[in-house]
Amino acid sequence: NKIVELAHYRPTDFVLERVDLTFEIDPTNTKVDARLIFHRRDGVDAAAPLVLDGDELTLSGLLLDQNEVPASQYTATAQSLTIRDLPESGPFEITVTTFINPQANSQLMGLYRTNGIYCTQCEAEGFRRITYFPDRPDVLAPYTITIIADKAANPLLLSNGNYLGGGNYDEGRHFAAWFDPHPKPSYLFALVAGDLGVVEDSFTTMSGRDVALKIYVEHGKEPRAAFAMDALKRSMKWDEERFGREYDLDIFMVVAVSDFNMGAMENKGLNVFNDKYVLADPDTATDQDYANIEAIIAHEYFHNWTGNRITCRDWFQLSLKEGLTVYRDHEFSADMRSRPVKRIAEVRHLKSEQFPEDAGPLAHPVRPTKYREINNFYTTTIYEKGSEVIRMIATLLGADDFKKGLDLYFERHDGDAATVEDFVKCFEDATGRDLSQFSLWYHQAGTPLVTASGAYDATTATFTLSLEQMVPATPGQPSKEPMHIPLSFALILADGTVATATGVTGGEVTGEVLHLTERNQTFTFTGIASRPVLSLNRSFSAPINLHLDQSPDDLAHIARHDPDLFARWQALTDLALPSLIQATRDLQDGKTVETPSALITALIETADDESLEPAFRAQVLTLPSEADIARELGRNNDPDAIHAGRTSVLAAIAEAGVSTFQSLFQTMRPDGAFSPDAQDAGKRALRNIALSYLTYAEQSPAPVAEAFSDADNMTDLLQALTLLAHRFPDSGETEGALGAFLTRFDANPLVIDKWFAVQATIPGAATLDRVNALMNDPHFTPGNPNRVRALVGSFAFSNPTGFNRADGAGYRFLASQILQIDPKNPQLAARLLTSMRSWRSLEPQRADHARSALLTIDRSATLSNDVRDIVERMLK
Ligand code: HT7
Numbered sequence: 001n002k003i004v005e006l007a008h009y010r011p012t013d014f015v016l017e018r019v020d021l022t023f024e025i026d027p028t029n030t031k032v033d034a035r036l037i038f039h040r041r042d043g044v045d046a047a048a049p050l051v052l053d054g055d056e057l058t059l060s061g062l063l064l065d066q067n068e069v070p071a072s073q074y075t076a077t078a079q080s081l082t083i084r085d086l087p088e089s090g091p092f093e094i095t096v097t098t099f100i101n102p103q104a105n106s107q108l109m110g111l112y113r114t115n116g117i118y119c120t121q122c123e124a125e126g127f128r129r130i131t132y133f134p135d136r137p138d139v140l141a142p143y144t145i146t147i148i149a150d151k152a153a154n155p156l157l158l159s160n161g162n163y164l165g166g167g168n169y170d171e172g173r174h175f176a177a178w179f180d181p182h183p184k185p186s187y188l189f190a191l192v193a194g195d196l197g198v199v200e201d202s203f204t205t206m207s208g209r210d211v212a213l214k215i216y217v218e219h220g221k222e223p224r225a226a227f228a229m230d231a232l233k234r235s236m237k238w239d240e241e242r243f244g245r246e247y248d249l250d251i252f253m254v255v256a257v258s259d260f261n262m263g264a265m266e267n268k269g270l271n272v273f274n275d276k277y278v279l280a281d282p283d284t285a286t287d288q289d290y291a292n293i294e295a296i297i298a299h300e301y302f303h304n305w306t307g308n309r310i311t312c313r314d315w316f317q318l319s320l321k322e323g324l325t326v327y328r329d330h331e332f333s334a335d336m337r338s339r340p341v342k343r344i345a346e347v348r349h350l351k352s353e354q355f356p357e358d359a360g361p362l363a364h365p366v367r368p369t370k371y372r373e374i375n376n377f378y379t380t381t382i383y384e385k386g387s388e389v390i391r392m393i394a395t396l397l398g399a400d401d402f403k404k405g406l407d408l409y410f411e412r413h414d415g416d417a418a419t420v421e422d423f424v425k426c427f428e429d430a431t432g433r434d435l436s437q438f439s440l441w442y443h444q445a446g447t448p449l450v451t452a453s454g455a456y457d458a459t460t461a462t463f464t465l466s467l468e469q470m471v472p473a474t475p476g477q478p479s480k481e482p483m484h485i486p487l488s489f490a491l492i493l494a495d496g497t498v499a500t501a502t503g504v505t506g507g508e509v510t511g512e513v514l515h516l517t518e519r520n521q522t523f524t525f526t527g528i529a530s531r532p533v534l535s536l537n538r539s540f541s542a543p544i545n546l547h548l549d550q551s552p553d554d555l556a557h558i559a560r561h562d563p564d565l566f567a568r569w570q571a572l573t574d575l576a577l578p579s580l581i582q583a584t585r586d587l588q589d590g591k592t593v594e595t596p597s598a599l600i601t602a603l604i605e606t607a608d609d610e611s612l613e614p615a616f617r618a619q620v621l622t623l624p625s626e627a628d629i630a631r632e633l634g635r636n637n638d639p640d641a642i643h644a645g646r647t648s649v650l651a652a653i654a655e656a657g658v659s660t661f662q663s664l665f666q667t668m669r670p671d672g673a674f675s676p677d678a679q680d681a682g683k684r685a686l687r688n689i690a691l692s693y694l695t696y697a698e699q700s701p702a703p704v705a706e707a708f709s710d711a712d713n714m715t716d717l718l719q720a721l722t723l724l725a726h727r728f729p730d731s732g733e734t735e736g737a738l739g740a741f742l743t744r745f746d747a748n749p750l751v752i753d754k755w756f757a758v759q760a761t762i763p764g765a766a767t768l769d770r771v772n773a774l775m776n777d778p779h780f781t782p783g784n785p786n787r788v789r790a791l792v793g794s795f796a797f798s799n800p801t802g803f804n805r806a807d808g809a810g811y812r813f814l815a816s817q818i819l820q821i822d823p824k825n826p827q828l829a830a831r832l833l834t835s836m837r838s839w840r841s842l843e844p845q846r847a848d849h850a851r852s853a854l855l856t857i858d859r860s861a862t863l864s865n866d867v868r869d870i871v872e873r874m875l876k
């Protein structure tokens with residue numbers, strides 16, 4: 001398979017004017033008639049043929065303006081259809097007939113069948129598995145869709161746009177027709193047919209139009225879609241109020257299916273969702289599930305403007321829609337919940353997922369210039385770093401100018417297939433600011449390292465801040481230019497107030513943001529009456545690694561006084577990380593671990609501080625993860641030592657804070673009936689982290705087993721189950737709880753996924769045997785991506801000691817899974833394989849085992865393009 005390069009982009013030779021598709025639905029032999037009206041683009045050579053994309057297709061019929069095309073005029077392969085001698089000018093109509101087999105489609109791309117429901121997934125290149133087509137995002141057209149199917153089996157026939165009508169057909173069949181007036185690329189096409197229950201509501205837009213809202217789920221599950229519906233209505237309202245974006249069809253539909261490769265898909269007017277991100281009730285969904293549903297419903301809805309109305313010119317521009325839409329869903333969740341707590345969660349996620357990607361063999365720019373398999377570019381760099389880049393534009397320009405730029409983007413590019421350059425230009429044109437250096441964030445991969453040091457001079461009342469930036473080398477990019485890094489900062493005085501400088505030299509400072517633009521830069525602040533403590537990169541204004549040597553006292557000062565709660569959390573994290581690293585090293589050297597009392601005091605003080613919201617206190621008490629410690633160590637990592645070191649620090653905090661944790665566990669409960677709102681979720685989070693510390697202080701499963709029995713919602717139940725399994729894996733209490741959980745939720749696969757994940761993440765070498773045994777459990781259905789992610793994915797991504805067993809058996813297990821999954825679902829296999837992206841930072845023995853496992857995969861002659869691409873980049 002060849003490499004696709006941005007530099008080779010050129011528009012199509014033929015312009016697509018209209019698409020008419022007719023589907024005759026059949027489980028194994030669905031007929032697709034595609035009537036496509038084209039004209040030759042001005043200036044294109046009259047001899048140029050029309051080349052359409054295909055994937056595993058067989059051509060069954062081809063008409064040109066309703067006449068059969070002679071075999072000499074076209075060439076059809078499984079991958080393409082080339083038609084020659086087409087009219088030089090004026091429109092012509094091509095009718096292509098294909099037959100496809102939805103039942104056999106285990107890749108879950110194109111049209112497939114899941115639990116009796118027919119559905120499509122076309123992004124990025126799935127449409128070409130349905131019919132021959134110019135399957136690229138810059139080919140936009142209005143679509144008319146007719147679906148014909150057996151009425152009893154498929155009472156529901158859905159597609160994009162507005163419903164035109166329907167009726168009965170021959171032999172017990174019926175039909176429905178849909179028209180989408182908004183020109184769209186093929187990746188936004190969707191079709192759903194089957195028998196589903198529905199939850200209905202409506203929304204009146206800001207200009208007074210009524211929109212019918214429908215969420216389709218399996219029969220009997222309708223009550224579990226109520227929260228998703230509520231989230232949808234809040235998203236629609238928020239997008240009008242915050243960004244002035246109104247919905248544009250008469251109907252908006254969401255369909256939940258159980259076999260799905262990712263979270264959800266933003267098809268125009270007909271979003272298709274992994275049912276995990278739709279279904280929720282207190283008995284089966286955790287607070288995290290509720291938050292995910294809210295965020296993903298919002299994300300897909302927001303794509304209607306950022307992705308659908310304005311789409312991408314080519315797949316190199318993927319972050320144009322994904323980064324911007326993540327930014328929008330982050331802002332939505334921040335407005336719905338607690339802004340600082342949301343920001344902490346985002347930064348935790350960014351550091352644990354995107355930073356390792358950017359530091360490893362899969363690193364790539366937010367706007368890449370080449371790819372071998374586009375499915376492998378739906379990465380955390382495209383999504384999360386892409387969102388951070390947009391957040392930086394907002395920080396750099398300020399709220400008003402950011403809004404002007406975004407308004408211009410919506411106005412100027414509505415209906416376009418645009419580029420990242422078009423997007424940035426809107427901010428330049430709206431504000432007059434030159435963003436050329438800033439644009440390096442799109443083009444240079446790697447997390448910049450900023451080294452900072454501050455010095456106070458009492459005699460001149462000045463504070464000097466010296467900064468140095470370095471962007472590490474990444475694959476294909478050995479050297480980098482200095483970036484424009486917006487750093488939010490504060491100088492916090494001894495009394496806790498923020499100093500106001502009388503002047504600044506050395507570079508641009510706008511409000512609370514200083515602009516680092518040189519490799520080395522020194523800012524001098526004058527009129528600072530006493531020694532301040534520097535709080536830098538507040539709110540994580542730039543996605544960088546910051547090295548700033550600060551004393552524990554200074555960090556504790558920020559943790560106590562910074563008005564920015566995020567900065568307080570960051571300071572406490574910076575206080576904790578060196579202790580966790582030291583603990584790892586001490587244990588490796590056979591020494592006993594001494595946890596500094598400054599850290600213990602700061603954490604317990606925060607836990608006790610009732611002026612702080614419970615969710616924030618819970619975040620502070622959640623120490624950096626084992627993966628965070630490994631990242632900070634950087635190389636020669638021994639996951640067992642990291643785990644043991646972290647455990648001893650947790651135990652020291654637990655012993656010192658036992659009374660605090662007991663009292664939080666006993667008193668920190670929401671009042672009244674269950675609510676998934678952020679306040680109540682925060683209380684549950686604080687109570688549950690307190691319970692987790694108690695397992696280190698008390699060393700007995702009994703209190704946790706009691707919490708398991710007492711739990712009246714899934715958050716508390718799952719936390720108790722996790723603590724039992726992870727802290728007391730061999731106890732009778734754990735066995736009893738796992739058994740009770742399975743019996744109670746036997747019929748609910750999404751909850752059984754939690755049961756798989758809890759067990760797959762039990763720390764230690766023994767877990768691999770358990771995972772192997774669970775693969776034979778009747779609840780484990782290997783064709784379902786959620787099941788595979790819950791068991792195999794949780795083990796590989798979230799069990800550092802189990803997966804990275806010193807004997808390499810974890811890697812060999814994963815390699816064998818990849819080789820089994822790949823022929824059926826390459827996208828899923830490739831994604832699982834990225835769990836090994838940091839293999840080079842392991843200690844030599846483990847790294848050798850990891851390399852061998854990767855080579856085993858690499859040696860397979862039949863790898864998909866997806867897995868081939870990942871394994872080769874990982875071994876390079
Ligand atoms: N735009 C979508 C990304 C996507 C996807 C979703 C489901 C299955 C396959 C997929 N390929 C790409 C989802 C989103 O980011 O909103």
Ligand code: ZN
Pocket residue numbers: 299303321322325
């Ligand atoms: Zn998206």
